[in-house]
Amino acid sequence: MSDSNEFAGGALDAEPRRRDLLRIGMGAVGACYAGVLGYPVYRYMATPAVRSRLEGEISSVAIPEKSLPAAGAATMFMFGARPAMLIHHEDGRWVAFDAVCTHLGCTVGFEPKNHRIFCPCHGGTYDMYSGEVVGGPPPKGLRVYKAEVTDGHVIVSRT
Secondary structure, eight states, rough: HHHHHHHHHHHHHHHHHHHHHHHHHHHHHHHHHHHHHHHHHHHHHHHHHHHOOOHOOOEEEEEEGGGOTTTTTEEEEEEEEEEEEEEEEHHHSSSEEEETTTTTBBOOOEEETTTEEEEEOOOEEEOOTTEEESSSSSSSSOOOOOOOEEETTTEEEEE
C-alpha cells in the first residue's frame, strides 16, 4: 500500500507543476503581446518630444559637394528630424525648404519640368523659389532655410 500512496503522491505533485508551467507560459505570451501593442503606442507618444529635442539641437546642416544636385535639380536631406529639400536653380541660386506640406504633413517633391514643388497627397503646389503656396489646400508656405555655398559644401541653416 505504501507503493500506491507514493504513486498517487507523485501524480499529485506533477499536476501543479504542469499548471505552473502553463501559467508561466501564458504570462510570457501575455507580456509579449502587451509589448507588441505597447511599443508602437510609446513611440507615437514619444515622437513629438524627440522631434522637438532634435529640432532644437540642429541649427545648420552641411551638405558635401559630392551630394550636391546639378543645376535644375534638388536633393532631399534631413534637417534634424524633418525632411528638407535643397534646390539648385538653373541660374546658380540655392534655396532650401522644409519638405513637409503645411496642409497635412505629407512629404513634398520637386518637379523641375513643371517649375514647382508639389505635394502628391492633396495636390498642393508651392513656388520653387520662395516656397509660397501657388495652389491647392495648403494654408501657408513652406519654411525657408538659408543656403550658402562654402568650401565645397552648402550650409543650410535656420533663418
